[in-house]
Amino acid sequence: xxxxxxxxxxxxxxxxxxxxxxxxxLVSYLFILPAFALVVVLLVVPMAQxxxxxxxxxxxxTAPIFNGVSNYWAMVTDPVIQGSMLNTVVWVVFTLVLPAxxxxxxxxxxxxxxxxxxxxxxxxxxxxxxxxxxxxIWTYMLGKQLGVLNGVLALLGIPLQPSYLTxxxxxxxxxIFAWTWQQLGSNMVMFLMGLGTIPRDPIExxxxxxxxxxxxxxxxKFPMLAPITTVVITMAMVNSFKVFDIIYVMTRGGPYSSSExxxxxxxxxxxxxxxxxxxxxxxxxxxIIVIVISAAYIRRMxxxxxxxx
Amino acid sequence: MLRVIRKVxxxxxxxxLTVLWVLPVLSSFLVSFKSSEDFVSQTFYQLPSRMYFLTxxxxxxxxxxxxxxxxxxxxxxxxxxxxVVIAASMAGFSIVRxxxxxxxxxxxxxxxxxxxxxxxxxxxxxxxxxxxNLYDTRTGMVLIYSAICIPxxxxxxxxxxxxxxxxxxxxxxxxxxxxxxxxxxxxxPQSLPPTAVVALxxxxxxxxxxxxxxxxxxxxxxxxxMVAVATMSGYGGGNIPWIMTAVIFTxxxxxxxxxxxxxxxxxxxxxxxxx
Numbered sequence: 001x002x003x004x005x006x007x008x009x010x011x012x013x014x015x016x017x018x019x020x021x022x023x024x025x026l027v028s029y030l031f032i033l034p035a036f037a038l039v040v041v042l043l044v045v046p047m048a049q050x051x052x053x054x055x056x057x058x059x060x061x062t063a064p065i066f067n068g069v070s071n072y073w074a075m076v077t078d079p080v081i082q083g084s085m086l087n088t089v090v091w092v093v094f095t096l097v098l099p100a101x102x103x104x105x106x107x108x109x110x111x112x113x114x115x116x117x118x119x120x121x122x123x124x125x126x127x128x129x130x131x132x133x134x135x136x137i138w139t140y141m142l143g144k145q146l147g148v149l150n151g152v153l154a155l156l157g158i159p160l161q162p163s164y165l166t167x168x169x170x171x172x173x174x175x176i177f178a179w180t181w182q183q184l185g186s187n188m189v190m191f192l193m194g195l196g197t198i199p200r201d202p203i204e205x206x207x208x209x210x211x212x213x214x215x216x217x218x219x220x221k222f223p224m225l226a227p228i229t230t231v232v233i234t235m236a237m238v239n240s241f242k243v244f245d246i247i248y249v250m251t252r253g254g255p256y257s258s259s260e261x262x263x264x265x266x267x268x269x270x271x272x273x274x275x276x277x278x279x280x281x282x283x284x285x286x287x288i289i290v291i292v293i294s295a296a297y298i299r300r301m302x303x304x305x306x307x308x309x
Numbered sequence: 310m311l312r313v314i315r316k317v318x319x320x321x322x323x324x325x326l327t328v329l330w331v332l333p334v335l336s337s338f339l340v341s342f343k344s345s346e347d348f349v350s351q352t353f354y355q356l357p358s359r360m361y362f363l364t365x366x367x368x369x370x371x372x373x374x375x376x377x378x379x380x381x382x383x384x385x386x387x388x389x390x391x392x393v394v395i396a397a398s399m400a401g402f403s404i405v406r407x408x409x410x411x412x413x414x415x416x417x418x419x420x421x422x423x424x425x426x427x428x429x430x431x432x433x434x435x436x437x438x439x440x441x442n443l444y445d446t447r448t449g450m451v452l453i454y455s456a457i458c459i460p461x462x463x464x465x466x467x468x469x470x471x472x473x474x475x476x477x478x479x480x481x482x483x484x485x486x487x488x489x490x491x492x493x494x495x496x497x498p499q500s501l502p503p504t505a506v507v508a509l510x511x512x513x514x515x516x517x518x519x520x521x522x523x524x525x526x527x528x529x530x531x532x533x534x535m536v537a538v539a540t541m542s543g544y545g546g547g548n549i550p551w552i553m554t555a556v557i558f559t560x561x562x563x564x565x566x567x568x569x570x571x572x573x574x575x576x577x578x579x580x581x582x583x584x
Contacts, residue, residue: 024407028488031399031400031488035463036415042452042456044421047429047433106323109323110323125334127567128563132519133559133560137333139542140336140340143549146549242427245520245535263428267524271524279431283426
């Protein structure tokens with residue numbers, strides 16, 4: 001125990017000493033200061049500035065010129081951004097179908113199966129690999145001439161040699177597949193965790209009463225998984241809005257911006273074309289979408305926290 | 310018997326998926342062992358005529374000077390994580406246990422850093438770094454990586470410190486321990502589990518980052534490793550055996566970390582999702 005041997009009665013006086021209390025308060029703020037300063041200076045203030053910049057026309061060098069909501073209006077009319085929004089929607093929808101629903105199905109079928117640990121490790125492999133590495137691996141897999149997938153097709157005698165990364169809209173789906181390969185494992189872990197917390201009794205009761213495994217799943221297990229499902233769906237959607245690395249590595253958003261999402265368009269407009277104001281506007285819209293989607297979840301979180309406090 | 314037969318389709322689907330999940334890894338390894346000539350003249354499943362991995366590795370390291378980038382990323386991961394561990398554990402302790410006025414507000418402000426897409430910060434930080442001469446410096450990279458990692462880490466520490474019984478701290482207080490003393494001699498020594506999660510998760514994240522490295526650095530002596538690897542590939546091409554060698558080589562640290570500390574990794578992932 002620290003501070004041994006101190007008399008037991010003295011501290012009462014000690015705690016009431018006003019000067020010491022002030023010192024403690026000061027210390028308590030000093031403890032928060034480094035984290036707070038870093039986050040405020042490098043994240044919170046920039047975020048506000050970013051909103052401000054989105055109302056300007058600015059090339060990053062000369063002085064910014066105020067142009068009201070023109071950047072936002074330009075987004076609505078810009079065909080490239082329209083395509084990019086469409087791609088973003090495709091990403092979100094298929095992220096829900098493939099890594100999220102896929103993760104649920106794999107978790108349900110794998111749990112309790114003979115060889116559970118083997119299959120779990122298989123879906124775990126990609127989690128250890130960065131998005132950049134995933135993108136490069138799948139660029140090779142999907143190569144037109146020397147790629148593995150087309151090699152397999154040739155082996156099977158299928159006379160198809162698709163260009164997975166240059167044909168529109170195939171390129172977007174190819175990248176969603178690479179993303180699924182990377183992400184399915186983490187969703188599987190979440191669902192397995194959820195399945196682990198479901199009590200056995202109601203399920204056994206259902207099966208005894210003659211319910212099929214499917215009915216048991218739909219009416220008992222799935223409703224009990226609701227909290228985990230909410231988390232996985234929210235995170236899957238939010239993450240698919242943020243996808244950048246895989247697209248950048250596999251297609252650079254191309255050909256001709258055809259496989260861009262909003263996150264990639266923002267980068268191209270800002271750091272290739274130096275349309276800083278326009279880039280800022282795209283990132284603001286992207287953030288608004290992400291916040292709206294996570295709003296329900298955050299509200300639940302903070303409510304729980306407030307209760308705790 | 311019937312139960313076994315009913316499982317057959319499940320196994321068939323799972324085996325098909327297993328092939329789909331393992332094939333990329335195996336073929337990537339295979340390709341990194343091939344010379345460029347083998348790569349062009351062979352099909353994907355053929356074994357290389359000679360083991361070329363080391364030759365590829367030496368070529369890649371010399372030609373692209375990847376060791377510089379590896380050193381940079383190692384530095385960012387180590388120093389960044391250290392800064393984050395110190396700053397976040399102190400802040401977490403204060404918010405949960407000292408509870409100064411506005412502690413919840415302060416928490417929310419810091420925690421808001423996990424909500425927004427990184428695109429929201431790029432332009433102002435790029436501008437700020439240019440004015441402060443932090444653009445394309447190692448200090449700048451460490452600072453931004455630390456700032457990005459703090460919100461999640463604070464969440465982890467805050468959650469953990471609420472589980473430490475209050476009595477211990479009150480007893481210490483009665484014995485005359487100030488807040489500083491009680492942090493360093495009671496809370497910090499018990500902080501191994503959250504620190505392992507935070508360190509593992511954030512070091513991996515920093516190592517794997519592409520976006521900030523691309524925006525905030527330009528020269529070889531500052532660029533992190535994933536940016537170097539990503540620019541090797543170019544758009545849809547490059548020398549695949551070389552690139553794959555680089556991918557495998559640069560993934561080794563995180564894969565080793567993962568294998569060694571799998572338990573903490575899963576814990577961190579679950580926390581990340583629930584954050």
